[in-house]
Amino acid sequence: MSAVEEGRPEDSPLFEFELIYPRPGTKLIIDQEPTGRSGHSMVADESNLYVLGGYNPLGRVLNLGRPTVLEELWQFNLATRKWKKLECIGFPATCASSCMLLRGNNIYVFGGTSYPFGQFVSNAFKVCDIGNPQRDITGVHDKIYTWYNLLDGRSSPQGSSTQDLNIPPFVFQDDENKPPKGYGQSVVFHGEYIYTFGGAVGFYNEAIADMHRLSLVSLTWEKLEPSGEAPEGRYKQEIIKDQDCFYIVGGGRLHAAQHVHILYSYSFLENTWSKRVVPPDPVYGSPKPRNAFSLVQIDRDVYISGGQCYGMNSPPEILNDVWHLSLDTFRWTKLRVTLPERMYFHRAVVSPAKHLYVYGGVLESSKRSHKIYRYRLPYQTPELKELCWFVVSSRWRDLRRADPKELREKYGIPQCFVDRLPLS
Numbered sequence: 001m002s003a004v005e006e007g008r009p010e011d012s013p014l015f016e017f018e019l020i021y022p023r024p025g026t027k028l029i030i031d032q033e034p035t036g037r038s039g040h041s042m043v044a045d046e047s048n049l050y051v052l053g054g055y056n057p058l059g060r061v062l063n064l065g066r067p068t069v070l071e072e073l074w075q076f077n078l079a080t081r082k083w084k085k086l087e088c089i090g091f092p093a094t095c096a097s098s099c100m101l102l103r104g105n106n107i108y109v110f111g112g113t114s115y116p117f118g119q120f121v122s123n124a125f126k127v128c129d130i131g132n133p134q135r136d137i138t139g140v141h142d143k144i145y146t147w148y149n150l151l152d153g154r155s156s157p158q159g160s161s162t163q164d165l166n167i168p169p170f171v172f173q174d175d176e177n178k179p180p181k182g183y184g185q186s187v188v189f190h191g192e193y194i195y196t197f198g199g200a201v202g203f204y205n206e207a208i209a210d211m212h213r214l215s216l217v218s219l220t221w222e223k224l225e226p227s228g229e230a231p232e233g234r235y236k237q238e239i240i241k242d243q244d245c246f247y248i249v250g251g252g253r254l255h256a257a258q259h260v261h262i263l264y265s266y267s268f269l270e271n272t273w274s275k276r277v278v279p280p281d282p283v284y285g286s287p288k289p290r291n292a293f294s295l296v297q298i299d300r301d302v303y304i305s306g307g308q309c310y311g312m313n314s315p316p317e318i319l320n321d322v323w324h325l326s327l328d329t330f331r332w333t334k335l336r337v338t339l340p341e342r343m344y345f346h347r348a349v350v351s352p353a354k355h356l357y358v359y360g361g362v363l364e365s366s367k368r369s370h371k372i373y374r375y376r377l378p379y380q381t382p383e384l385k386e387l388c389w390f391v392v393s394s395r396w397r398d399l400r401r402a403d404p405k406e407l408r409e410k411y412g413i414p415q416c417f418v419d420r421l422p423l424s
Contacts, residue, residue, distance in 0.1 A: 015335075015337055015375070015376050015377075015378055016337060016375070017337065017339065017340050017358075017373045017374070017375045018373065018374045018375070019340070019371060019372075019373055020081055020372050020373070020374045021076070021081055021371065021372040022370070022371070023081075032083065032085075033083045033370075034051060034070075034072070034074045034083060034085075034370065035056050035058075035070070035368070035370060036056055036360060036367065036368035036369050036370035036371075037051075037053075037054030037055060037056045037070055037360045037368050037370070038054060038055055038056070038344075038345035038346070038360055038361055038362045038368050038369075039053070039054050039055045039069075039096040039097045039345050040052060040053050040054025040055075040070070040095075040096070040347060040359075040360055041053060041054075041095070041098055041099070041100030041109065041347065042100070042347035042348075042349055042359060042360075043100055043101065043102035043107065043349060044078075044102070044349035044350070044351060044357065045102060046351075046352050046420055047077060047078060047079070047419075047420035047421075047422075048075045048076060048077050048078060048422075049075070049076040049078065049349060049357060049359065049372075050073065050074070050075055050076075050102070050107060050130065051073070051074045051075075051076065051347075051359060051360070052072075052073050052074075052092075052095055052098070052100055052107075052109065053069055053070055053071065053072070053073075053092070053095025053096055053098065053112070054069065054070050054095070054096060054360060054368075055067075055069050055070065055096045055115065055368075056070065056368045057368075067115060068114065068115045069093075069094075069095050069096045069113075069114050069115050070095070071091050071092075071093060071095055072085060072088075072091075073085070073086045073088055073091070073128075073145065074086070075422075076359075076372065077420075077421070077422050078351055078357075078393070078420070079389075079393035079399050079417075079420055079421055080393075080398075080399045080400045080421065080422065082400060082422070084422065086130075086133075086143075086145050087143070087144050087145065088128070088144070088145045088146070088147060089144055089145070089146045089147065090126070090146060090147035090148060091147055092109050092112060092122070092124070092126045092147060093114055093120075093122075094111070094112035094113050094114045094120060094121060094122040094124075094183070095109070095112050095114075096112055096113050096114065096115070096117065096183065097111075097112055097113055097117075097183040097184045097200075097235070097236065098110060098111050098112025098113075098122075098183065099111055099112075099185055099186065099187040099196075101187060101189065103189060104131075105129050105130055105131030105132065106127050106128065106129050106130075107127065107128045107130055108125060108126075108127055108150070108187075108194075109125070109126045109127075109128075109147075110123075110124070110125050110126075110185065110187050110194075110196065111123060111124075111179075111181070111182055111183050111184075111185045111196075111199060112183050113182075113183035116203070117183075117203050118183070118200065118201075118202045118203025118204070118205070119202075119203070121181040121182050121183050121201065121202075122181055122182075122183075123178055123179050123180060123181040123182065124149060124151075125149065125150035125151065125194075125214065126147045126148065126149055126150065127147065127148055127149075127150050128145050128146065128147045128148075129145075129146075130145060133145050134146060150214075150219065151219050176223065177212070177220070177221040177222055177223045178212070178221045178223075179196050179199075179210060179212040179221065179223075180199075180201050180208065180210065181201065182199035182200055182201045182208070182235070183199060183200055183235065184198075184199050184200050184207070184235030184236040184237075184251075184252075185197065185198055185199030185235070186198055186199075186237055186238070186239045186248065187239075188239050188241055188246050190241075190246075190268050191268075192215060192216050192217050193213045193214060193215055193216065194213065194214045194216065195211065195212070195213045195246070195266075195268075196210075196211070196212045196213070196214070197209070197210070197211055197237075197239075197248065197266075198210065198231075198233055198234050198235060198237060198248070198251065199235050200235035204254075206233060206253060206254055207233040207234045207235040207251070207252070207253055207254075208233040209230055209231055209232060209233040209234070210223070210233075211223070211224040211225075211226055211266070212224060224271060225271075226266060226271045226272055226273050227271070227272045227273070228272040228273035228274050229264070229273055229274060229275045230264070230273040231248050231258075231264035231273065231275075232253065232258070233253065234248075234250075234251030234252055234253055234258050234291070235251060235252055235291070236251055236252055236291040236292045236293075236345075237249060237250050237251025237252075237258065237291065238250060238251075238293065238294075238295035238304070239295075240263075240295070240297060240302050240325075240327070241297065242265075242300075242327055244267060244268050244269050245265045245266055245267045245268060246265070246266055246268075247263040247264065247265050247266075247276075248263065248264040248266070249263060249295060249304070250289065250290050250291055250293060250304075250307070251291050252291030252292065252308075252310075255310075255311070255312050256289070256310065256311045256312060257288075257289040257290050257291045257307075257308065257309050257310050257311065258289055258290075258291065259286075259289045260278075260286075260287045260288075260289065260290060260304065260323075260332075261277060261278045261280065261286035261287060261332060262275060262276075262277055262278070263275070263276050263277075263278060264276075276330075278325065278330055278331065278332055279330070279331045279332070280331075280332060281323075281331070281332050281333050281334045283334070284334040286332060287304065287321065287323050287332055287334070288309045288317070288319060288321075289309050289311070290304075290306075290307030290308060290309050290319060290344075291307060291308060291344075292307050292308050292344040292345045293305065293306050293307025293308075293319070293344065294306060294307075294346055294347055294348035294358065295348075296348050296349060296350045296356060298350055298354065298377070298380060300326060300327040300328055301324065301325075301326055301327075301377075301379055301380065302324070302325040302326075302327065303322065303323070303324055303325075303348075303356065303377060304322070304323050304325075305320075305321070305322045305323075305339055305348060305356075305358065306318075306319050306320060306321070306339050306342070306343045306344055306346055306358075306361065307319050307344045308344040308345075318342040318343065318344055318362070318363075318364055319342060319344070320338045320339040320340075320341065320342040320343070321334065321338060321339075322334075322335045322337055322338060322339065322375075323335065324378070324379065326379075335378065337375065339358065339373070340371075340373055341361075341363055341364070341369065342363065342364050343358075343361035343362060343363055343369060344361060344362055345360075345361050345362045346358055346359065346360050346361025346362075346369070347359055347360060347361075350377070352382070352383075352386050353382045353386040353387060353389070353390045354376065354377050354380035354381070354382040354386075355374050355375065355376055355377065355390075356374065356375040356376075356377050357372060357373070357374055358372070358373045358374075358375070359371070359372045359373075385414075389413075389417045389420075392413065392417075393417075399421055400421070400422070402421070404418050404421070
């Protein structure tokens with residue numbers, strides 16, 4: 001071991017990927033657990049993972065015998081490790097390679113494609129309040145989750161966050177300012193705006209580098225024309241947020257994946273692009289170019305994993321490496337751990353206990369994974385209460401059947417953690 005490598009935090013045996021779903025020896029239960037998928041979207045709150053859409057060529061077939069996307073929203077409880085399918089009205093039909101963000105209790109979904117890919121695409125913003133489900137008056141389901149178009153303004157369901165905004169009852173806008181329909185875009189919140197970048201506009205069309213922003217006050221689109229050194233068009237890239245700017249990372253064009261050691265920074269204040277080259281790991285060099293990879297960010301620490309590397313003169317390579325970038329030192333560091341399987345079109349999120357959760361993706365066999373892996377992120381210090389809850393929930397035999405009152409009064413578990421368990 002070289003002197004440069006000594007003392008890396010991921011040397012600890014704590015920092016290894018662990019399979020948490022499915023449990024060894026168990027089989028997939030149809031209609032009670034999601035099938036494997038790729039191109040899905042995923043977000044997380046303190047209690048659950050939420051998985052939207054995706055694609056599996058064997059997962060859902062229309063009456064005509066043609067495969068289609070998986071129009072469904074699943075919830076995975078982190079404490080009980082159990083799935084639940086959430087019944088929805090107005091579900092986004094273009095739910096492969098769409099953008100998904102969680103803000104408060106609201107899930108925002110933008111863009112995406114249905115099947116065949118690139119033929120049915122979207123530039124709509126749909127919102128679902130997962131904290132305010134409606135009672136199913138038919139009695140078929142316990143609760144119904146309603147999706148609505150963000151630009152409908154006052155027609156949104158009662159209790160949604162847009163009710164408090166100064167939204168005109170009718171908004172008319174020409175198409176020139178709206179982003180084109182597409183998939184694999186990037187979306188980021190900043191102040192009273194949502195910014196969108198890039199994406200693919202067709203399966204055989206080159207990806208674009210368009211920039212737009214949506215005002216959350218007036219609900220009107222604005223096409224931006226930034227100055228400076230702009231990135232090439234791309235899709236399935238990722239975004240890093242850094243105070244008054246964001247960085248575009250990686251992504252793909254028709255014939256080549258984009259570098260991740262060359263970042264493009266967009267300034268919200270100045271409406272300008274600039275290029276920044278990230279120094280390599282002193283031992284392992286720079287990460288390979290990639291698209292359809294995963295990226296998570298905790299404050300000023302960024303982690304990427306997996307993806308697909310391809311180019312004009314090289315065969316496609318499915319990756320399994322994991323890298324860390326500090327926005328303070330601005331240098332890539334390769335972690336010694338690797339993903340349990342080579343994968344791309346997977347998704348990853350971070351829990352309150354600073355664990356990385358990886359779900360789904362395309363494997364080397366071309367199969368779609370239905371597994372969830374967990375990894376304790378280095379350079380992170382979870383709160384003691386989160387570590388305690390993690391240990392308790394991991395070792396409890398069946399938290400689903402536990403009595404909430406008994407958990408509080410007999411075992412002294414705080415109410416905030418009891419509330420993370422799904423209602424029976």
